[in-house]
Amino acid sequence: MAAALPQSSLVVSKAHAQSEDGFQSFLNGLRGRAEREGISRATLDRVLPTLTYNARVIELDRAQPGGAPNAPIPAFAPYKARHVDAARINRGRAKYQQLRPQLARIEQETGVPEAIMVAIYGHETNYGAYTGNFDLLRALASLAYEGRRRELFTAEFLAALKMIDQGVPRSRLVGSWAGATGYPQFLPSVYVRLAKDGDGDGFKDIWSSEPDALASIANYFVNAGWRPNVPWGVAVSVPVGLNRSAIASKTSAPRCPRVHDRHSQWKTIAEWRALGITPIGAPVPRDNELASLLEPDGVGQTAYLLTTNYRAILDYNCSNFYALSVGLLADQVSR
Structure with missing residues (x-):
């Protein structure tokens, strides 16, 4: 019994x-x-x-951080250390060299930099290691x-x-x-709209074809408004006496406002220089390029001037930490 x-x-x-x-x-x-x-x-x-x-996916969904409006924002530096580390940089450089012919062709067709495609690939799936x-x-x-x-x-x-x-x-x-x-971690609706056949075999294979995945990533950025020959941003040093209330943004973004609220007003690079903000990285956007200021670790730490192309990275994943790390990884991969 x-x-x-x-x-x-x-x-x-x-x-x-x-x-x-x-x-x-x-x-x-x-x-x-x-x-x-x-x-x-x-x-x-x-x-x-x-x-x-599948009850498990419900558990995982409910366990996600709520992002309460008053919750403290952690420091960027530990996130950067985990996501722009030597292993990811070295693997990215190897992929960059391995895929140069395809990457160069896609950049020529779309204007999206080779290193940005590789950095997205690296961030999303560690270059295909886990999808x-x-x-x-x-x-x-x-x-x-x-x-x-x-x-x-x-x-x-x-x-x-x-x-x-x-x-x-x-x-x-x-x-x-x-x-x-897939390699780019597209949602199905994104695949339907923006996936591309990068190797010419007639199938948009973002799961096993790196040319297809990279062409699809580039097409995503074209759709998000990427502007050719404009850096995503640059690290800068901010003078201690900068009047931050005078440069605070007076608008609120309709999408993920908590992310965008950390950004300053838009000013040209020349105007930022006039306020004593000094680039400490490269490449530096042109003096007439508009940029916003972000200080992810607070006053006295490395800050960034960010162009409209940074907003295209935010469109991929609306997180300042994610977008900064993609840009910084891309800069390292291309060196």
Whole structure:
């Protein structure tokens, strides 16, 4: 005779069954929208019955930092030490040399610097070393069902189904628990809009073709407004007596305002020089180039003058620490 299950196990099993029932009902309810968006019935019939609820991705999503408005912002220096370290720089330089023919061609076509493409590749997946192993469709469907960001994840789930309709094998759709996939860690909607065939074989393979992944990264930056021949920014020294209240930004960004609120007003490089701000890095943007000032570690530490191309990096991942590290890694890789 089998032993009786503990009461706690019965509660968990019941909750799981309820979640699974609700999940399947949610998926069935998406069929009409999916068909209206052009997703084939064949894909829906082939994929939807294979999906089950993934409680683990919900746990991971709920464990993310909330980013409360008054939460203290940590120092940038420790993040930089982890993400612009000797190992990542050296691997980036090796990739840079290995892929120079493809990188040079893509830069000529798009204006996006070779080193920026490599730095994104390095930051997102450590040059392809880790791209995630979650079943993308299962993860996205579970996140959509959970409901905290239902429309976002529903749209990404449907975009992943569109990828299958476009010929992407189901086996390729693996990645992070939040739905990012491939060497560039594109969300499905980004893949559908911006992925490129960089090697000319007729397939946009961001999972195993580095030329495709790099061409796709470059296309993302073109779409985000990257301006050719303009540095992303430069490290600077700020005089102790700078009147920071006089240069504070008076606007609020509609997207991730906490990130943009740390930036000053826009001034030309020449105007910043006139205020005593001295570049200590290279390359230095032209004197007539507009830039904002960011002091990520506070007064008395290394600061940065940042051009509109820095905002293009923020479009990829809206984090000052991420964008600064991409720019700094790119500078190191190209040396």
